[in-house]
Amino acid sequence: MKPPRAEAQSDADRKVPFRGGGFAPRITRGPAVIAFAVLIALWQAAVSWRIANPLFLPSPIEIGRALYALAASGELWLHIAASLRRIAIGWLLGTAGGLALGVAIGLFGLARSVGVPLVSALFPIPKIALLPLFILWFGIGEPSKVATIALGVFFPTAVAAFGAVDNVPRSLIRMAQSFGLPFADIVRKVVLPGALPGILSGFRISASIALILVVAAEMINAQYGIGALVLFSGNLMRTDQLLAGVVVLSALGLVIAFVLGRLERRLLRWR
Amino acid sequence: MELVVDGVGHAYDGLAVLDGIELAVRDGEVLALIGPSGCGKSTLLGILGGMLQPTRGAVRLKGDPPAGTLNPFTYVFQDFALLPWRTVEGNVSLALEHHVLDAGERGAAVDEVLSLTGLSEFRSALPKQLSGGMRQRVGIARALAARPAVLLLDEPLSALDAQTRDLLLEDFERLWALRRVTAVYVTHNLDEALRLADRIVVLSRRPGRIREIVAVDVSRPQRGVATLAGLRDRLWRLIRDEAASADREIVAHEAA
Numbered sequence: 431m432k433p434p435r436a437e438a439q440s441d442a443d444r445k446v447p448f449r450g451g452g453f454a455p456r457i458t459r460g461p462a463v464i465a466f467a468v469l470i471a472l473w474q475a476a477v478s479w480r481i482a483n484p485l486f487l488p489s490p491i492e493i494g495r496a497l498y499a500l501a502a503s504g505e506l507w508l509h510i511a512a513s514l515r516r517i518a519i520g521w522l523l524g525t526a527g528g529l530a531l532g533v534a535i536g537l538f539g540l541a542r543s544v545g546v547p548l549v550s551a552l553f554p555i556p557k558i559a560l561l562p563l564f565i566l567w568f569g570i571g572e573p574s575k576v577a578t579i580a581l582g583v584f585f586p587t588a589v590a591a592f593g594a595v596d597n598v599p600r601s602l603i604r605m606a607q608s609f610g611l612p613f614a615d616i617v618r619k620v621v622l623p624g625a626l627p628g629i630l631s632g633f634r635i636s637a638s639i640a641l642i643l644v645v646a647a648e649m650i651n652a653q654y655g656i657g658a659l660v661l662f663s664g665n666l667m668r669t670d671q672l673l674a675g676v677v678v679l680s681a682l683g684l685v686i687a688f689v690l691g692r693l694e695r696r697l698l699r700w701r
Numbered sequence: 702m703e704l705v706v707d708g709v710g711h712a713y714d715g716l717a718v719l720d721g722i723e724l725a726v727r728d729g730e731v732l733a734l735i736g737p738s739g740c741g742k743s744t745l746l747g748i749l750g751g752m753l754q755p756t757r758g759a760v761r762l763k764g765d766p767p768a769g770t771l772n773p774f775t776y777v778f779q780d781f782a783l784l785p786w787r788t789v790e791g792n793v794s795l796a797l798e799h800h801v802l803d804a805g806e807r808g809a810a811v812d813e814v815l816s817l818t819g820l821s822e823f824r825s826a827l828p829k830q831l832s833g834g835m836r837q838r839v840g841i842a843r844a845l846a847a848r849p850a851v852l853l854l855d856e857p858l859s860a861l862d863a864q865t866r867d868l869l870l871e872d873f874e875r876l877w878a879l880r881r882v883t884a885v886y887v888t889h890n891l892d893e894a895l896r897l898a899d900r901i902v903v904l905s906r907r908p909g910r911i912r913e914i915v916a917v918d919v920s921r922p923q924r925g926v927a928t929l930a931g932l933r934d935r936l937w938r939l940i941r942d943e944a945a946s947a948d949r950e951i952v953a954h955e956a957a
């Protein structure tokens with residue numbers, strides 16, 4: 431047995447080991463930049479050393495050159511403008527309609543009884559399947575593409591809006607009733623602001639759907655548009671130009687997500 | 702003005718919650734409603750303010766609400782029920798915006814209740830920036846802004862910690878002394894009832910029936926542990942058995 435004095439000493443020296451903290455994965459910028467750089471470098475190396483055939487997988491530098499050439503000739507901007515216009519008009523129309531239906535479903539029994547089964551039945555249809563029909567109805571030009579996007583945006587927006595209205599705490603609505611607020615005031619001052627977070631996260635989904643649909647519609651029939659650019663480039667075996675189009679689409683998606691993120695932070699500061 | 706509860710009973714899908722409630726809330730009195738949890742206190746309060754249709758009986762207002770009343774029955778909620786996107790000032794003015802008042806009058810009314818509840822410096826804060834006690838003060842300010850004939854408080858202090866609860870109890874005492882209020886104050890806390898009420902209605906466990914109505918005949922400034930000990934004992938004996946058996950009850954899921 432050790433002498434008691436020595437034991438007291440060793441007890442005093444032993445620190446309780448830390449073992450808490452929970453799991454808290456945090457983002458730091460460095461590793462992300464390095465990972466991107468390594469990935470692109472490997473890709474470039476694979477093409478330069480002919481491990482990959484540049485005809486099928488052009489190098490990042492080639493893609494950059496193609497992108498520059500498209501931009502310099504002005505062609506790129508025509509494509510981007512055409513796609514953005516279709517997205518903007520289609521998204522706005524679809525969003526306006528979807529919000530109107532979704533909020534109505536959230537508020538009125540009749541709208542709910544009719545709307546919910548209707549939305550459930552039509553939501554799963556891949557909207558691009560309706561483009562040929564819209565071409566017959568509206569002609570081959572812009573309206574059929576815009577209608578496809580609008581319809582694709584309409585349903586998820588309606589679903590998000592009515593879910594968001596349903597999620598507004600009933601206690602707040604009862605509070606407003608107890609203070610004698612008229613129906614329209616309750617909708618304007620309680621329901622809509624309370625539903626805003628859900629509506630805004632619906633925007634993220636509908637925006638990415640709009641981006642998918644614009645490319646699909648442009649691939650079926652269009653002269654200008656990123657989808658058309660990608661399709662033509664593929665037909666001509668211009669894979670550098672094809673991937674330049676893909677890069678533009680990725681950038682477009684990022685810009686849309688960024689703008690929506692800013693909007694959310696701005697409008698939902700109260701959270 | 703008097704609020705008369707006439708043979709009120711209530712059931713939720715066959716679950717009897719209140720039975721044969723006969724009661725009068727007199728002008729200018731604070732009536733506490735105590736009873737074990739689940740005995741129907743919130744239900745009765747909802748019926749009193751016209752937020753819930755009773756299955757049996759009715760509530761009647763005898764006489765006119767005081768002049769200037771904007772919202773005769775106004776609630777203070779256990780969970781505060783503040784709009785998180787509105788500031789303190791915005792939450793209070795919610796009670797006034799739909800009434801025809803000129804802008805100056807509305808501003809003055811908001812200022813008055815904010816200073817009465819000690820919220821003047823917090824007027825542009827959002828609810829998320831406030832402590833629980835401050836949030837409930839906003840709830841109280843909002844209710845007072847509507848100049849109610851009867852203030853209906855549903856366990857207003859239950860979501861707060863003990864110290865904050867004491868602070869708000871002092872606020873209520875100050876408020877009762879400053880202004881003539883008619884109020885129904887629901888609580889399951891005996892001491893809150895003993896400090897704030899003129900009369901205490903003791904409800905049985907579900908279905909809630911009135912077991913007894915106890916008058917607190919001691920003026921508020923003189924109320925203390927010593928003066929109220931006898932009354933407290935009597936009330937405790939009344940609710941103890943009810944609370945104990947309500948506590949041991951297995952909740953039936955018949956109405957799911």
Ligand SMILES: Nc1ncnc2c1ncn2[C@@H]1O[C@H](COP(=O)(O)OP(=O)(O)O)[C@@H](O)[C@H]1O
Nearest residue numbers: 713718737738739740741742743744745907956
């Ligand atoms: N909307 C409702 N639907 C069905 N049952 C309810 C509803 N509200 C309350 N109850 C039930 O009625 C009983 C009384 O509720 P409540 O009045 O809230 O009691 P208290 O406020 O005294 O705790 C409880 O058993 C509760 O579960």
Ligand SMILES: [Mg+2]
Nearest residue numbers: 742743744856
């Ligand atoms: Mg309750």
